[in-house]
Amino acid sequence: MIKVKNISTSFKEKIVHDDISFNIKKGEIFGILGGSGSGKTVMLRQIIMLDAIQKGDIEIFGKNIKNLNMNDRDNIKKNWGVLFQFGALFSSLNVIENIGIMLKENTNLPKDLIDDIAYTKLKMVGLDSRVGKLYPQELSGGMKKRVALARSLALDPEIVFLDEPTSGLDPASAKAFDTLIAQLRDMLGLTVVMITHELNTIKNVLDRFLILSNGKLSMLGTYEDALNSNDDTIKKFLKLQKDKFGK
Numbered sequence: 001m002i003k004v005k006n007i008s009t010s011f012k013e014k015i016v017h018d019d020i021s022f023n024i025k026k027g028e029i030f031g032i033l034g035g036s037g038s039g040k041t042v043m044l045r046q047i048i049m050l051d052a053i054q055k056g057d058i059e060i061f062g063k064n065i066k067n068l069n070m071n072d073r074d075n076i077k078k079n080w081g082v083l084f085q086f087g088a089l090f091s092s093l094n095v096i097e098n099i100g101i102m103l104k105e106n107t108n109l110p111k112d113l114i115d116d117i118a119y120t121k122l123k124m125v126g127l128d129s130r131v132g133k134l135y136p137q138e139l140s141g142g143m144k145k146r147v148a149l150a151r152s153l154a155l156d157p158e159i160v161f162l163d164e165p166t167s168g169l170d171p172a173s174a175k176a177f178d179t180l181i182a183q184l185r186d187m188l189g190l191t192v193v194m195i196t197h198e199l200n201t202i203k204n205v206l207d208r209f210l211i212l213s214n215g216k217l218s219m220l221g222t223y224e225d226a227l228n229s230n231d232d233t234i235k236k237f238l239k240l241q242k243d244k245f246g247k
């Protein structure tokens, strides 16, 4: 589904990615992990075409994203949903309007059909239809994340990209959100790519993950692989996540 080939990125003298390659398979929940400043966000932004690729290639849906014209780029972007930390809901729009905005901007569907689809997405993320008329400021943190997720699913994407989706949530809401992600993947066959620091998510939700460290991949595999690894960087990383975030 996604092929990252020999990506190198540097800013001034700082090397952020040093010849990084990995693949993400269709239908998997894949994690991008690493310490602060290790290049996770830049990697994700390059994959979703928000940042330019300096060196190397990225293929999505079998297409090299470097070779796309504007039209192809727009079409390919409709095949993925993004839930970023900065992707807040519009406070002047109610929940249904927030979810429907993607459809309003990208389709010619009539308003009542857009509302119907938005209500379906709301249900999909486990929220009652009564939530539809509420405004973002009336929602809890967990509900806001669910609405933002519903919005990212509005165009029936094949992939969703999530940047620390459970950060700021209490442990119970974070767990419920993790369960929802896994259910949606099972139900819709979604491919999910997420940046996360949460040990519970790493343990319970991710099928595979990579750890970025000093510009390189210090690991690419499953949680089991990480536990069985003798690599000091991986051991240190897991211990750090456990000390910081483990419950």
Ligand SMILES: Nc1ncnc2c1ncn2[C@@H]1O[C@H](COP(=O)(O)OP(=O)(O)OP(=O)(O)O)[C@@H](O)[C@H]1O
Pocket (backbone or CB within 6 Å): 011, 014, 016, 034, 035, 036, 037, 038, 039, 040, 041, 042, 043
């Ligand atoms: N446009 C840019 N210009 C210069 N330096 C940048 C730019 N974007 C990112 N960097 C640097 O690249 C490095 C990696 O940044 P990135 O945001 O990908 O880290 P991260 O792994 O997501 O960290 P965190 O977990 O703290 O969000 C950092 O040192 C950052 O300051």
